[in-house]
Amino acid sequence: MDLNAAHSMGTTIIGVTYDGGVILGADSRTSTGLYVANRASDKITQLTDNVYVCRSGSAADSQIVSDYVRYFLHQHTIQLGQPATVKVAANLVRLISYNNKNMLETGLIVGGWDKYEGGKIYGIPLGGTIIEQPFAIGGSGSSYLYGFFDQAWREGMTKDEAEQLVVKAVSLAIARDGASGGVVRTVIINSEGVTRNFYPGDTLPRWHEELEPQNSLLDILNTSSPEPMSIQ
Amino acid sequence: MYRYPYVTGTSVIGIKYKDGILMAADMGGSYGSTLRYKSVERMKPIGKHSLLGASGEISDFQELLRYLDELILYDNMWDDGNSLGPKEVHSYLTRVMYNRRNKFNPLWNSLVLGGVKKGQKFLGTVVSMIGVHFEDNHVATGFGNHLARPILRDEWHENLSFEDGVKLLEKCMLVLLYRDRSAINKLQIAKITEEGVTISPPYSLKTFWGFSAFKNPTVGAEGSW
Numbered sequence: 001m002d003l004n005a006a007h008s009m010g011t012t013i014i015g016v017t018y019d020g021g022v023i024l025g026a027d028s029r030t031s032t033g034l035y036v037a038n039r040a041s042d043k044i045t046q047l048t049d050n051v052y053v054c055r056s057g058s059a060a061d062s063q064i065v066s067d068y069v070r071y072f073l074h075q076h077t078i079q080l081g082q083p084a085t086v087k088v089a090a091n092l093v094r095l096i097s098y099n100n101k102n103m104l105e106t107g108l109i110v111g112g113w114d115k116y117e118g119g120k121i122y123g124i125p126l127g128g129t130i131i132e133q134p135f136a137i138g139g140s141g142s143s144y145l146y147g148f149f150d151q152a153w154r155e156g157m158t159k160d161e162a163e164q165l166v167v168k169a170v171s172l173a174i175a176r177d178g179a180s181g182g183v184v185r186t187v188i189i190n191s192e193g194v195t196r197n198f199y200p201g202d203t204l205p206r207w208h209e210e211l212e213p214q215n216s217l218l219d220i221l222n223t224s225s226p227e228p229m230s231i232q
Numbered sequence: 233m234y235r236y237p238y239v240t241g242t243s244v245i246g247i248k249y250k251d252g253i254l255m256a257a258d259m260g261g262s263y264g265s266t267l268r269y270k271s272v273e274r275m276k277p278i279g280k281h282s283l284l285g286a287s288g289e290i291s292d293f294q295e296l297l298r299y300l301d302e303l304i305l306y307d308n309m310w311d312d313g314n315s316l317g318p319k320e321v322h323s324y325l326t327r328v329m330y331n332r333r334n335k336f337n338p339l340w341n342s343l344v345l346g347g348v349k350k351g352q353k354f355l356g357t358v359v360s361m362i363g364v365h366f367e368d369n370h371v372a373t374g375f376g377n378h379l380a381r382p383i384l385r386d387e388w389h390e391n392l393s394f395e396d397g398v399k400l401l402e403k404c405m406l407v408l409l410y411r412d413r414s415a416i417n418k419l420q421i422a423k424i425t426e427e428g429v430t431i432s433p434p435y436s437l438k439t440f441w442g443f444s445a446f447k448n449p450t451v452g453a454e455g456s457w
Contacts, residue, residue: 094291098291098294098295101235101291102235123269125238125239125263125268126238126239127237127238127239127289127290127291128291129238129239129261129289129290129291129294130291130294131261131269131272131290133269133271143266146266
């Protein structure tokens with residue numbers, strides 16, 4: 001086991017627009033090779049009061065990119081005299097990702113709310129392409145979600161519908177992607193502000209071949225019928 | 233040394249017709265074998281007289297559009313009544329691509345540049361990241377070279393009407409849809425004439441699967457495929 005392997009956030013990250021704002025969601029697993037270095041990471045990082053970014057890929061690369069963007073956006077906000085727009089934040093991320101494409105390995109989803117365009121999501125995959133989307137998925141866990149979103153996504157969802165969709169999706173990806181796991185975190189951004197939510201494993205639905213968690217076998221033995229441990 | 237592309241667009245086809253140029257491209261952005269993005273506009277107007285279509289790495293295409301924005305802006309700032317035509321834009325693109333290639337830092341694209349200025353129609357490609365370029369009555373990138381150009385060699389003629397031109401392009405795009413793994417069924421056709429550039433809204437083509445040989449492929453040869 002290579003404990004000195006690069007910290008990678010295998011990850012599942014999602015950004016979804018709804019009628020009024022955006023919802024960003026992510027899992028919380030950071031792995032070093034096969035070891036889980038952090039089981040409760042926060043992959044949804046603040047850039048400004050109204051713009052956040054979901055990080056995937058190399059932990060180091062995504063952290064340094066978001067640090068630089070936060071630094072530049074801070075100065076931009078002071079100079080502009082009002083909150084930066086989501087588009088400007090996303091383009092700054094693109095600039096750094098594109099100009100350092102040979103060295104970076106990070107896929108990002110920028111989401112936020114501004115008074116000009118409302119809620120917006122921008123996907124910035126490897127290479128530094130920028131693409132505005134009604135919803136975006138990224139990270140290794142996203143492979144398992146293309147079909148899910150093709151079927152479940154609708155335009156004009158309410159805040160609660162959109163958040164439920166995000167939580168369900170991250171939870172489905174965690175079920176199948178070894179590089180994703182832990183808790184589901186969401187960040188809701190709209191005209192009223194920013195709300196962080198936290199969904200630990202026990203609040204998530206059970207999927208195929210997953211069982212209800214128990215404290216101990218002893219509890220099963222005590223509550224169930226006479227011969228649960230019968231000789232085969 | 234060489235880097236590799238991540239998000240890529242597939243074929244672009246361009247033809248000259250009676251009033252100018254017609255160009256077609258689908259709206260796919262592939263990520264390796266995954267058809268990841270399905271609403272990527274791979275054709276963009278440049279200035280008043282030109283239209284640029286690109287295949288290859290989308291981030292490099294987006295960067296090229298920024299270079300061209302600056303080029304057009306500076307040209308407008310002269311305010312001398314003159315504007316860059318398609319030949320000039322094509323020449324600029326060729327120089328940019330070739331110079332990057334010489335520094336072993338290519339823009340990973342194949343480009344199609346079409347336009348009309350003062351009645352003169354222009355259609356040229358800058359083929360791939362090495363800066364090769366040429367003009368012709370019909371051009372294509374990628375798979376389009378292998379599948380569309382043979383059709384165009386047979387069926388293209390001078391002074392095609394708009395309707396015939398669109399039908400010809402659609403015939404080519406349908407073949408590409410059947411036979412190119414990275415093609416998606418959502419495309420745009422763009423027209424450029426002396427009046428200006430128009431890009432159609434996205435639309436899909438009907439496909440045909442009703443051959444009896446398709447319904448019963450192994451009749452007479454059980455076990456085959």
